[in-house]
Amino acid sequence: MLKTITKVGNSQGLILDTALCELTGLKVGDQVNVTVHEGGAVVLTPLRQTIAASDAAASARDVIRRNSELFKRLA
16 A cells, blocks of 8 residues: 655644554554664554453453353353
8 A cells, every 4th residue: 555645734744544544443543653664664553552450350250240141051
Protein backbone atom coordinates (compact mmCIF):
# COMPACT_ATOMS: atom_id res chain seq x y z
CA MET A 1 0.00 0.00 0.00
CA LEU A 2 1.55 3.28 -1.07
CA LYS A 3 1.06 6.39 1.03
CA THR A 4 2.29 9.95 0.52
CA ILE A 5 3.65 12.21 3.23
CA THR A 6 1.50 15.36 3.29
CA LYS A 7 1.87 18.79 4.84
CA VAL A 8 -0.09 19.22 8.09
CA GLY A 9 0.37 22.74 9.44
CA ASN A 10 4.11 23.20 10.02
CA SER A 11 4.68 19.43 10.11
CA GLN A 12 4.37 16.46 7.81
CA GLY A 13 1.89 13.65 8.25
CA LEU A 14 0.78 10.32 6.95
CA ILE A 15 -2.95 9.88 6.45
CA LEU A 16 -4.32 6.46 7.46
CA ASP A 17 -7.47 5.83 5.43
CA THR A 18 -10.46 3.84 6.67
CA ALA A 19 -9.34 0.59 5.04
CA LEU A 20 -5.93 0.73 6.70
CA CYS A 21 -7.48 1.56 10.07
CA GLU A 22 -9.86 -1.38 9.75
CA LEU A 23 -6.98 -3.73 8.83
CA THR A 24 -4.90 -2.62 11.81
CA GLY A 25 -7.67 -1.99 14.32
CA LEU A 26 -6.44 1.57 14.81
CA LYS A 27 -8.86 4.39 15.55
CA VAL A 28 -8.69 8.10 16.29
CA GLY A 29 -6.97 8.73 19.62
CA ASP A 30 -5.00 5.45 19.67
CA GLN A 31 -1.34 5.70 20.57
CA VAL A 32 1.39 4.01 18.52
CA ASN A 33 5.05 3.41 19.24
CA VAL A 34 7.24 4.55 16.34
CA THR A 35 10.46 2.59 15.76
CA VAL A 36 13.03 3.48 13.11
CA HIS A 37 15.26 0.61 11.98
CA GLU A 38 18.53 0.60 10.06
CA GLY A 39 17.95 1.58 6.48
CA GLY A 40 15.10 3.90 7.44
CA ALA A 41 12.28 1.36 7.87
CA VAL A 42 9.59 2.87 10.10
CA VAL A 43 7.41 0.53 12.17
CA LEU A 44 4.23 1.67 13.93
CA THR A 45 3.18 -0.59 16.79
CA PRO A 46 -0.22 0.03 18.41
CA LEU A 47 -0.13 0.40 22.18
CA ARG A 48 -2.93 -1.81 23.42
CA GLN A 49 -4.37 -1.39 26.87
CA THR A 50 -3.79 -4.32 29.16
CA ILE A 51 -6.15 -5.50 31.83
CA ALA A 52 -4.97 -5.51 35.44
CA ALA A 53 -4.55 -8.92 37.04
CA SER A 54 -7.22 -8.14 39.64
CA ASP A 55 -9.71 -7.12 36.90
CA ALA A 56 -8.91 -10.28 34.91
CA ALA A 57 -9.46 -12.44 38.00
CA ALA A 58 -12.76 -10.71 38.74
CA SER A 59 -13.92 -11.23 35.15
CA ALA A 60 -12.92 -14.90 35.25
CA ARG A 61 -14.83 -15.43 38.51
CA ASP A 62 -17.89 -13.77 36.96
CA VAL A 63 -17.73 -16.00 33.85
CA ILE A 64 -17.36 -19.11 36.02
CA ARG A 65 -20.27 -18.03 38.24
CA ARG A 66 -22.55 -17.30 35.27
CA ASN A 67 -21.66 -20.57 33.54
CA SER A 68 -21.22 -22.88 36.52
CA GLU A 69 -23.75 -25.47 35.25
CA LEU A 70 -22.02 -25.64 31.87
CA PHE A 71 -18.61 -26.10 33.49
CA LYS A 72 -20.00 -28.89 35.70
CA ARG A 73 -21.34 -30.74 32.62
CA LEU A 74 -18.03 -30.32 30.82
CA ALA A 75 -15.98 -31.64 33.76
